[in-house]
Amino acid sequence: MGHMYDTYTNIDIVPTVVTIKGKTYYKVANKDEYVRVTNITGTQRKLRHNAYIYWSSYRRTPGTGKYYKGQTVTTYGASYRFKNGKKYYRIEGCRNNNKRYIKAVNFY
Incomplete structure (x- = not known):
């Protein structure tokens, strides 16, 4: 399991969408981590x-x-x-x- 980010914290992301196992994610800038698109853009x-x-x-x-x-x-x-x-x-x-x-x- 990856890193858990606290609610309401700022995260630098790469604005290109990545699809992993049918779900969309943003890549966290300068890290090998991903965050679900729905958690950021809604x-x-x-x-x-x-x-x-x-x-x-x-x-x-x-x-x-x-x-x-x-x-x-x-x-x-x-x-x-x-x-x-x-x-x-x-x-x-x-x-x-x-x-x-x-x-x-x-x-x-």
């Missing part, structure tokens, strides 16, 4: 329901409103299972001091 997903933005499994992010059915949202990485047992996707605008997640069931 995946566009369309909402099937109106969706609130959450900080954690029980708390909505204050002052952010909500996204509406049919809107497209950029998600990063795989879904996360919170302590309430539900899955959430990290969405655009998420930083270490501004957490932003939407429930996975709200997407197609």
Whole structure:
């Protein structure tokens, strides 16, 4: 298994996409390591329901409103299972001091 990078850290990458076993990766600059493309550039997903933005499994992010059915949202990485047992996707605008997640069931 390769090197694990911490969330919210900056990584210098070579912007060309490399395909390994059917999955796309970026090469880390000056290293023989690769990072999944979806973790850096994200995946566009369309909402099937109106969706609130959450900080954690029980708390909505204050002052952010909500996204509406049919809107497209950029998600990063795989879904996360919170302590309430539900899955959430990290969405655009998420930083270490501004957490932003939407429930996975709200997407197609």
